[in-house]
Amino acid sequence: MQSAGMTFIIAMIVLYALFHLFWMAPIWAKLIVLSPLLWSLGRLLWAVYKRLGWEIKRRRMATRSQRL
Secondary structure, three states, rough: OOHHHHHHHHHHHHHHHHHHHHHHHHHHHHHHHHHHHHHHHHHHHHHHHHHHHHHHHHHHHHHHHOOO
């Protein structure tokens, strides 16, 4: 268990160093790194939006058919 704590501390130091390197990087490097993540996030949000829209539409149609 002692090595698990040391591993955690080293991982935190490495994450801080990577964050610092990323923070100091020029904007074009940040865009190269972040563009796939932003693209994936956009696609995920679009899929959720379409799914929720379809679900709302389906429920409206179901309530209309019940009223008749």
